[in-house]
Amino acid sequence: METKLYTITVFSENTVGLLGQITIIFTRRAINIETLSVSPSAIKGIHKFTITLFATEDVVSKVVKQIDKRVDILKAYYNTDEDLVFQEIALYKVATDKLLEKGSIEDLVRKYHIRILEMNSDFVVLQKAGHYAETQQMFDELSESIGVLQFIRSGRVAITRSKVERLSDMLENIQQKFEKK
Amino acid sequence: MANKITGAHAFMQALMQEGVDTIFGYPGGAIMPVFDALYDYDKHINHILTRHEQGATHAAQGYARVSGKVGVALVTSGPAATNAVTGIADAMLDSTPMVVITGQVGAALLGTDAFQEIDVVGITQPITKWAYQIRRSEDIAWAVARAFYIARSGRPGPVVLDFAKNAQIQEVEFDYKPCTFIRSYLPIPEVQPSQIEVAAALINGAKKPFALIGQGVILANAEAELKAFLEKADIPAAWTLLGASAMSYDFPLNKGFLGMHGNVAPNMKTNECDVLIAIGMRFDDRVTGDLKTYAKQAKIIHLDIDAAEIGKNVIPDAPVLGSAKDTLPSLTAKINSAKHTEWIASFEEYKKLEFEKVIQREVHPESGEITMGEVIHKITHATNNEAILVTDVGQNQMMAARYFNYSKTRSMVTSGGLGTMGFGIPAAMGAKMGAPERTVCMFAGDGGFQMTIQELGTIMQEQIGVKMIILNNHFLGMVRQWQEMFFEERYSFTEMQNPDFIAIAKAYRIDGTEVKKREELDAAIADMLKDDKPYLLVVNVEKKGMVYPMMPAGACVTNILLGD
Numbered sequence: 001m002e003t004k005l006y007t008i009t010v011f012s013e014n015t016v017g018l019l020g021q022i023t024i025i026f027t028r029r030a031i032n033i034e035t036l037s038v039s040p041s042a043i044k045g046i047h048k049f050t051i052t053l054f055a056t057e058d059v060v061s062k063v064v065k066q067i068d069k070r071v072d073i074l075k076a077y078y079n080t081d082e083d084l085v086f087q088e089i090a091l092y093k094v095a096t097d098k099l100l101e102k103g104s105i106e107d108l109v110r111k112y113h114i115r116i117l118e119m120n121s122d123f124v125v126l127q128k129a130g131h132y133a134e135t136q137q138m139f140d141e142l143s144e145s146i147g148v149l150q151f152i153r154s155g156r157v158a159i160t161r162s163k164v165e166r167l168s169d170m171l172e173n174i175q176q177k178f179e180k181k
Numbered sequence: 182m183a184n185k186i187t188g189a190h191a192f193m194q195a196l197m198q199e200g201v202d203t204i205f206g207y208p209g210g211a212i213m214p215v216f217d218a219l220y221d222y223d224k225h226i227n228h229i230l231t232r233h234e235q236g237a238t239h240a241a242q243g244y245a246r247v248s249g250k251v252g253v254a255l256v257t258s259g260p261a262a263t264n265a266v267t268g269i270a271d272a273m274l275d276s277t278p279m280v281v282i283t284g285q286v287g288a289a290l291l292g293t294d295a296f297q298e299i300d301v302v303g304i305t306q307p308i309t310k311w312a313y314q315i316r317r318s319e320d321i322a323w324a325v326a327r328a329f330y331i332a333r334s335g336r337p338g339p340v341v342l343d344f345a346k347n348a349q350i351q352e353v354e355f356d357y358k359p360c361t362f363i364r365s366y367l368p369i370p371e372v373q374p375s376q377i378e379v380a381a382a383l384i385n386g387a388k389k390p391f392a393l394i395g396q397g398v399i400l401a402n403a404e405a406e407l408k409a410f411l412e413k414a415d416i417p418a419a420w421t422l423l424g425a426s427a428m429s430y431d432f433p434l435n436k437g438f439l440g441m442h443g444n445v446a447p448n449m450k451t452n453e454c455d456v457l458i459a460i461g462m463r464f465d466d467r468v469t470g471d472l473k474t475y476a477k478q479a480k481i482i483h484l485d486i487d488a489a490e491i492g493k494n495v496i497p498d499a500p501v502l503g504s505a506k507d508t509l510p511s512l513t514a515k516i517n518s519a520k521h522t523e524w525i526a527s528f529e530e531y532k533k534l535e536f537e538k539v540i541q542r543e544v545h546p547e548s549g550e551i552t553m554g555e556v557i558h559k560i561t562h563a564t565n566n567e568a569i570l571v572t573d574v575g576q577n578q579m580m581a582a583r584y585f586n587y588s589k590t591r592s593m594v595t596s597g598g599l600g601t602m603g604f605g606i607p608a609a610m611g612a613k614m615g616a617p618e619r620t621v622c623m624f625a626g627d628g629g630f631q632m633t634i635q636e637l638g639t640i641m642q643e644q645i646g647v648k649m650i651i652l653n654n655h656f657l658g659m660v661r662q663w664q665e666m667f668f669e670e671r672y673s674f675t676e677m678q679n680p681d682f683i684a685i686a687k688a689y690r691i692d693g694t695e696v697k698k699r700e701e702l703d704a705a706i707a708d709m710l711k712d713d714k715p716y717l718l719v720v721n722v723e724k725k726g727m728v729y730p731m732m733p734a735g736a737c738v739t740n741i742l743l744g745d
Contacts, residue, residue, distance in 0.1 A: 028307070068488070
């Protein structure tokens with residue numbers, strides 16, 4: 001089976017130790033987490049984890065089931081890139097004098113659609129949003145030409161191409177069933 | 182305003198609300214306020230002081246497995262919690278409902294490496310259904326209610342409550358509501374009619390159907406539903422180690438024990454059937470052997486309550502998600518009555534082969550040293566096949582599983598998934614406490630018996646009437662067997678010089694007999710079973726006994742060695 005990049009989305013209650021419970025499942029199977037981002041979701045009190053990993057579909061489906069099984073996990077599912085709109089964000093700190101020596105800042109802005117977050121006589125902080133390959137390409141170009149003092153890239157954030165966040169439907173169903181009881 | 186009580190008293194009240202009447206425990210610094218409260222509840226809650234925290238957890242497991250209730254263990258922090266870890270992991274792998282309460286240092290000291298502080302939640306998260314730290318007395322009622330609900334519902338399992346000392350002392354208004362719903366947790370998936378249709382169609386088209394029965398049937402109390410299902414379509418069935426006693430030994434469709442040391446016929450028939458129906462079992466490697474050659478000719482139906490089990494090891498053609506209590510009757514309603522006389526008769530040939538090659542010499546030897554099988558055979562008959570079997574781990578376990586007969590459900594307590602040596606004695610104590618009216622026979626090897634031998638103290642103090650049988654071969658028998666078969670008879674550290682077990686039992690004021698000759702065996706068994714008191718029977722069996730049949734680890738399910 002083919003190994004490729006999958007994105008796992010996990011909705012959980014906001015309780016202590018949830019991240020540990022999720023990462024244990026990766027550790028047991030010796031799978032590396034490529035990127036991870038955690039934040040409150042659109043629904044109050046529910047947190048959303050976005051995790052990317054390289055695996056076969058067979059493995060990723062089992063990992064997702066084992067995550068979903070944990071008591072405080074509301075829902076876990078996985079997608080490939082085709083199912084998602086996704087983004088990462090990267091910050092680059094470069095020396096101001098070197099950047100000016102390089103020549104046109106305008107070219108850089110136009111080519112990579114960057115924003116300049118901070119600029120002083122010592123350094124400039126550039127921000128680029130994009131897919132991994134895009135932020136990496138800009139890093140490679142800057143590294144080779146003027147050097148990068150500091151670089152940081154966020155985990156992936158992703159939104160499915162389906163119409164609604166699946167969780168809201170699910171929560172409604174669960175609540176209705178409980179009330180019927 | 183309601184009266185305030187201490188957290189420790191609130192905790193006792195909460196346990197009573199959950200119907201707890203028996204606790205296995207061991208006191209210590211960080212749990213002392215709870216033990217102090219327990220002193221006031223001794224009329225309602227029977228606390229059994231074990232001799233080690235591992236013993237407390239295994240006893241709680243044994244209690245839970247025979248009674249169907251949640252087992253409870255109560256221990257202190259730090260080393261007590263780490264001692265309890267083996268039992269917690271064991272309960273996780275064998276789906277045993279258990280709540281383990283560990284003391285913890287006060288919340289203000291958390292994370293400071295305080296005396297006897299250890300990260301219990303962190304350690305136990307991978308081996309529990311739920312692990313939670315109670316840091317405030319306001320959370321006690323909620324956490325206890327939730328713990329018991331999670332432990333017993335759906336696929337059962339262990340829950341750890343790590344109880345900070347300050348929360349045991351702080352006063353709180355006690356307001357208890359049982360937990361019946363957690364929105365992020367769906368313990369019993371609803372039966373999906375479409376899945377039932379697909380599975381029923383496969384069964385109705387089957388000429389050679391075969392069912393594999395796991396503990397899921399027992400945990401769902403679905404033994405009667407199973408029988409109705411098997412009888413309607415005349416389906417032969419075999420059981421996993423944990424599924425033992427779901428079917429009575431004399432039920433005609435019961436075709437025996439699956440797996441590495443299981444019966445020949447059900448293992449061979451796994452690769453001959455046309456529809457394989459797995460019910461509440463998880464296709465463990467000790468059952469399947471090599472998955473690449475496992476039941477490839479068959480359509481596979483997998484009934485399980487846990488979605489994560491479906492497709493984990495074997496990808497089913499027809500998954501059926503749900504409790505066996507619900508799925509089996511739904512399936513029975515949709516299948517046709519059928520007869521598979523010829524197919525069922527075809528099991529006999531292998532049964533005969535196994536009897537001639539293995540069972541005859543193991544169970545009915547005419548000369549030579551005493552065999553493990555004959556001891557078990559004699560004891561199951563002496564108890565009219567009605568006793569509860571508890572085993573330790575190793576050759577004693579496989580022999581007992583093979584040759585003990587089960588006429589009632591919940592009659593077999595063993596450490597299957599984790600394979601914990603030392604499980605036997607404490608689990609037998611718990612089993613006897615959970616089913617006091619029944620005879621409990623515990624088989625152990627000389628190795629495993631010495632791993633938790635200190636629990637003889639508990640048996641003495643509480644006069645727990647367990648019948649303990651050591652099958653003494655002066656070896657770590659199963660490892661020795663593997664050394665003989667796969668490591669060129671290099672017996673690396675498996676031979677044991679043993680103490681006088683009877684003298685040890687006597688020191689604990691437990692009656693016992695040692696048997697060296699075949700002629701002494703019947704009388705010794707009769708002596709053991711003459712009353713309901715604890716008893717130790719030591720039987721010196723052949724030193725190099727082998728458990729056959731054997732499907733070597735990772736081999737094809739039909740690659741069965743018979744030892745000739």
